[in-house]
Amino acid sequence: xxxxxxxxxxxxxxxxxxxxxxxxxxxxxxxxxxxxxxxxxxxxxxxxxxxxxxxxxxxxxxxxxxxxxxxxxxxxxxxxxxxxxxxxxxxxxxxxxxxxxxxxxxxxxxxxxxxxxxxxxxxxxxxxxxxxxxxxxxxxxxxxxxxxxxxxxxxxxxxx
Numbered sequence: 087x088x089x090x091x092x093x094x095x096x097x098x099x100x101x102x103x104x105x106x107x108x109x110x111x112x113x114x115x116x117x118x119x120x121x122x123x124x125x126x127x128x129x130x131x132x133x134x135x136x137x138x139x140x141x142x143x144x145x146x147x148x149x150x151x152x153x154x155x156x157x158x159x160x161x162x163x164x165x166x167x168x169x170x171x172x173x174x175x176x177x178x179x180x181x182x183x184x185x186x187x188x189x190x191x192x193x194x195x196x197x198x199x200x201x202x203x204x205x206x207x208x209x210x211x212x213x214x215x216x217x218x219x220x221x222x223x224x225x226x227x228x229x230x231x232x233x234x235x236x237x238x239x240x241x242x243x244x245x246x
Contacts, residue, residue, distance in 0.1 A: 091199050091237075095167055098135065098159065099200050099239075102168065105134045106204055106241050113245040116208050120174040123206050123243075124156050127172065135159060143169070146197045153193050161199070168200040176208045184214065191238045200237045207244050215242040 091099065109130050111123060131138045140157040144166045147153070161167030171194065173187035184205070191201045207215045218225040219242065232238040 091167075095161060095199065098161075099168055099202075101134055102131060102138075102159070102170075102202060103239055103241065105131055106170070106202060106243075109204075109243050111206055111243055111245045113208075116176070116245065120172060120206070123174065124172050127170075127204065128157050131157070131170070144197065146193050148193055148196070153190060155190070155194055155201075158198070166198050168202055169194050169198045170202045170204060172204040172206065174206040174208065175214055177210055180209050180214060188232075188238075191232075192236060195236045195238055198237075200239065202239050202241060204241045204243060207242050212242075212244045215244050218242065 106127065109127050115122070128138065128140050137159050138157055139160070143154055143158050144160065145152050145154040155169035155171045158169040159167045171187055171190050173183040175183050187203050187205065191203045194201045205214060207213075217223065218229055218240065220226055229240050232240065
């Protein structure tokens with residue numbers, strides 16, 4: 087069930103999507119752990135969304151297991167506004183991390199009004215980014231469906 091997003095909340099989500107889409111990573115940092123990128127991404131988001139937090143994050147419990155995103159914006163309603171989940175994709179880990187990110191996002195979408203799923207695409211030739219952003223591709227249609235049905239927005243960040 088989708089939760090209603092108000093006009094002010096939508097503008098906050100749109101600003102966060104724009105800010106996250108403009109986050110820059112460097113090829114030379116490929117060997118760094120995902121937490122390195124998450125820390126910098128959080129600082130990047132806080133520049134335009136001071137209510138972002140990585141402390142006391144609303145976690146989701148399902149089947150007795152607790153799931154916790156990287157950071158979130160609580161908002162002012164019963165349901166938290168949005169959370170951010172991040173995964174680093176490399177040639178060796180892309181398939182597993184992609185599936186992991188999708189499944190976690192589905193879990194979060196049960197409680198949050200919106201989920202922003204960020205993939206740091208270190209795959210050869212930005213394979214995932216190119217596949218999922220190609221207009222008219224089945225992959226693009228899949229992402230469009232995630233947004234329409236579950237309010238999960240996928241953002242790819244490619245190293246420069």
